[in-house]
Amino acid sequence: MTMDPRLQAWLDGDIELEALPETLREEAHAWSEFLGSARTQGVAGAPFGATARVMDAIRADVANGLGSRAAAGAAWLLRPRAVRIPPLAVAAAIALVILSVTQLAVRPRGPGALDGRVYVQFLISAPEARTVALAGDFNEWNPSIQLDDSDGDGLWSARVALEPGVHEYMFVIDGSEWRPDPNALSYSDDGFGQQNSVLAVTPVDET
Amino acid sequence: MNRSCWRAVMMGAALLIGGSAPAHAQNQDRPAIDAEELQDRLSPETIDRLTQIARRAQQNGVPPRLIRQKVMEGVSKGVRGGRLVRAIEDYSRRLVEARNLLGRGARPEVLDAAAQAAEHGIPSSRIRSFAAANRDPRRAVVGLRTIGELRDAGVPTDNAVRAVQAALDRGVSGERLLALSAAVRRRVRQGESPTDALRAIAGGSRPGLQRPAPTRDRPGDRSGSDRPRTQPRSRGGPDRG
Numbered sequence: 001m002t003m004d005p006r007l008q009a010w011l012d013g014d015i016e017l018e019a020l021p022e023t024l025r026e027e028a029h030a031w032s033e034f035l036g037s038a039r040t041q042g043v044a045g046a047p048f049g050a051t052a053r054v055m056d057a058i059r060a061d062v063a064n065g066l067g068s069r070a071a072a073g074a075a076w077l078l079r080p081r082a083v084r085i086p087p088l089a090v091a092a093a094i095a096l097v098i099l100s101v102t103q104l105a106v107r108p109r110g111p112g113a114l115d116g117r118v119y120v121q122f123l124i125s126a127p128e129a130r131t132v133a134l135a136g137d138f139n140e141w142n143p144s145i146q147l148d149d150s151d152g153d154g155l156w157s158a159r160v161a162l163e164p165g166v167h168e169y170m171f172v173i174d175g176s177e178w179r180p181d182p183n184a185l186s187y188s189d190d191g192f193g194q195q196n197s198v199l200a201v202t203p204v205d206e207t
Numbered sequence: 208m209n210r211s212c213w214r215a216v217m218m219g220a221a222l223l224i225g226g227s228a229p230a231h232a233q234n235q236d237r238p239a240i241d242a243e244e245l246q247d248r249l250s251p252e253t254i255d256r257l258t259q260i261a262r263r264a265q266q267n268g269v270p271p272r273l274i275r276q277k278v279m280e281g282v283s284k285g286v287r288g289g290r291l292v293r294a295i296e297d298y299s300r301r302l303v304e305a306r307n308l309l310g311r312g313a314r315p316e317v318l319d320a321a322a323q324a325a326e327h328g329i330p331s332s333r334i335r336s337f338a339a340a341n342r343d344p345r346r347a348v349v350g351l352r353t354i355g356e357l358r359d360a361g362v363p364t365d366n367a368v369r370a371v372q373a374a375l376d377r378g379v380s381g382e383r384l385l386a387l388s389a390a391v392r393r394r395v396r397q398g399e400s401p402t403d404a405l406r407a408i409a410g411g412s413r414p415g416l417q418r419p420a421p422t423r424d425r426p427g428d429r430s431g432s433d434r435p436r437t438q439p440r441s442r443g444g445p446d447r448g
Contacts, residue, residue, distance in 0.1 A: 141280040165316060166348050166381065178284055186356060186385040188323065191277065191294045192286045200349055200381030 007031070117161040118201050122147065122169075124181060127154030129173045136169030136196075138162050143172040164203040168196035239264070239271035240278065248282050249291070256292045264299040268306045270315040274299060301325060308335050314344045320351040327355030329364055337368060341375065349381040356388035361401035370409040 007024050009015045011031060020028055122134055124147070133143035138160070147156035156171075168188055171179045180187060184197030239261035242254050249257075261274045277298050281291045301322035306313065308331050309321055321334050334351065341347040350371050357367035374384055387408065394404035 135283060137276055137280075140276065141283040143283065165345055166320070166352060166385070176285075185382060186352070186388060188352070189326070190280065190284075191298055192281055192284055192290070194284070198352070198385055200385045202380045202382060 116203070117163055118204055119159050120162050120199065120201060121157060121159050122171075122181075123155065123157045123183075124171050124179075125155050126171070126173055126179075129154075129156065131174055132156040133172040133175070134158055134160065134169060135172055135178075136167055138167055138169070143175070147171070162199075162201045164201045167199045167201060169199060170194075170196055237272060237275060239274040241275075245278075245282065249287065253288055253292060257295055260292070260296050260299050264303060267303045268311055269299065269302045269318070273302055273315050273319055298322070304331075305334075309338055313338070317344050317347045317351070320348040324351040324355040324358075327358045329355055329358055333364055333368055337372070340372065345381065346375050349384050350375055353384045353387055356385075357391060357401075357405065360388050360391045360395060362391060362405050363402065366402055366405060370405055374409060 004024060004027075006015070006020055007028060010017060010020055010024075010028055017025065017028060124132060126132055129149075132147040132149070134145040134147060135141045135143040139145060145158055145160060147158040149156045168190075169181070171181060173179050178194060180195050181197035184199065186198040187195040188198050190196045240254065240258045242258065245254050245257075257278060261271065261278075264274055265271055274295065278291075278295055281294060286294065302318055304325060305318045305321035308325075309318065313321070317338060321338060324334050325331065329351075333354075337350060337354065338347050341350055353371050354364070354367045357371070358364055362370075370387075371384065374387070387405075390408050391401060391404045394407065395401055399407070
């Protein structure tokens, strides 16, 4: 059941009682009496102390249920206490921290990091090639690094971040022809009847 | 210290170690042969034989990733069947020998370099003593490779070892050491004996094996020609990798 919008407008104070049609005025009087009575008696509140009793009951439920372990753990952690530690244990703990920090520092970085790696510019002249890729021990010999010859002069290049050390590599022309770098510093038998190119990457701080 | 405190300390230590050690070993733990990865490119028989070779190598202390690298290299290059198996078997055998020579503590890259040096005819005793004298793996790797290449160019082993060790001690970079055997070969082609060629280059009469001047970017300073060549660069932005 919905209220007549004109009656609603009167209750909201938007229009005067006289603006209502006769048929609604009687209902308007009834509303007026009811609301006046409610204002006189006030809104009934909760009995005195009920709020505190309900909250106590909730706390008791939580303490008896899932929250009990957490509460006990928090209490254990927060309770002050005297701790006696042998110097040997302190030394061992410090050694552990140093060891762990050192290990974190020397851990090989992920592909997105540059720390410790050195950019190497790979170049090969291959005017006849449609594509040139690079494969080596640094990418498990997957010819996934594409060289670029955007100006079409036949000189293909790519810049790759490599760990310092000695690396073997080859170029892959048009997806099938494995070709050593004609200007490599050194070559190495690959065991399959070909020669890998060899490159030594020196750490930047040693150059 | 009571038991609760000890427990707390041990838990902290375990967290610290657990946070670092497994990640450090992540790359080392990949299996040498991943049958699923290779099944589209190799026959089941080939995969089976490679798996057996890798297992034997690993039992003899060879790091799986060395075998894996060589297998992936062969597969990428289109080597298949018995030819691939023979090459991996041969490589594995040389790695096991290098492992027996250098002991369990040898780094994978040093094992690989030692195996290559042995392939070039460097005696085991010289490989062992050189590796022992060069504990830094990068020095050992580039040194062993260069000694092998010089031996291949006709330089007697003793001369090669002495020249390479002296160059390393002077702080000569790996790039320059790797270029040494090519330089020796060039002079040999011009009529010099390998020993004389090495003496002329490594003896200090050329700038080739002197310590390079400190610089962060050395474009084309090794070739002596204007031909394009692959070279290390400074820390600019990457195109790839």
